[in-house]
Amino acid sequence: MQFLSYSDKAAVPGLNRNDLHEAEVLFPPLPEQRAIAHILGTLDDKIELNRKKSEVLEGMARALFKAWFVDFEPVRAKMEGRWRQGEWLPGMPADLWDLFPDRLVPSELGEIPEGWGVKALDEVADFVNGAACQRFPPKEGEPSLPVIKIRELNQGVTESSDRVCTNFPEKHRARDGDVLFSWSGSLQCQIWTGGEGFVNQHVFRISSGGFPRWFYFYWTRYHLERFRRIAADKATTMGHIKRSHLAEAKVVVPRDRLVEGAGGAIEVLLDAKLLRLSESQQMAKSRDSLLPKLISGEIRVAPTEGPVD
Known part of the structure; x- marks a missing residue:
């Protein structure tokens, strides 16, 4: 809409409410509006789904980090006989068994796994x-x-x-x-x-x-x-x-082999989370650039057949 054409030409340009009431606004036919809503709604739904998936992946990565490197759950499980060689611990493959010690020793932070350091x-x-x-x-x-x-x-x-x-x-x-x-x-x-x-x-x-x-x-x-x-x-x-x-x-700093081995699972979760965030940002950019073009008619879409759910 060309608002300047409605200006009262005063020293400070302004709009008269009555002029605005007479201004005509173009909008697409109802079937095309439904099609536009379907396109934008689909993008919004995908963005929201990615957000929820990202939160789940972040929660999993954070939980693994805390369990393994803050609470030392695998070490405690070995000490208490809950994790034996060749067995799987929840979230912990059996092939990582050798990477975790089976003792806690004193440190400036309290007890930490044997062989680990503090920095x-x-x-x-x-x-x-x-x-x-x-x-x-x-x-x-x-x-x-x-x-x-x-x-x-x-x-x-x-x-x-x-x-x-x-x-x-x-x-x-x-x-x-x-x-x-x-x-x-x-x-x-x-x-x-x-x-x-x-x-x-x-x-x-x-x-x-x-x-x-x-x-x-x-x-x-x-x-x-x-x-x-x-x-x-x-x-x-x-x-x-x-x-x-x-x-x-x-x-608390584990041994290098453990950082590389067990930490790989955490990095995979982080990468998956970041991929979904990146996808969402690209979809949001597409949505924001499409919206004015769809509304103005610069880009036309075929009307949907039947109601849009």
């Missing part, structure tokens, strides 16, 4: 803080990427997201699958699936040369509630944590 969270992963991206806005016509702030972690990248030139330091570039951790404001840790961008201040991009993604992701998530309590105690409007808190957060 600080910032020893198992690198926490690279984002940069002041607003200092490097793209020039007109220059290639750019979105700035990933706390808002983007919550809502994803939108048209209103800030942009930054692409010749930004590579260490601040985030890609799908990277672990991002906002350390001030609303503290959260998630695996990014919003496409390529650059990480802004107050957001860590986490990586590791010695440990797989699932390991430092879930250990950071494990300490997240404590980090949030620390941030909440700050006498500022935007609570935060410091790097010293990362050093104080301790991690």
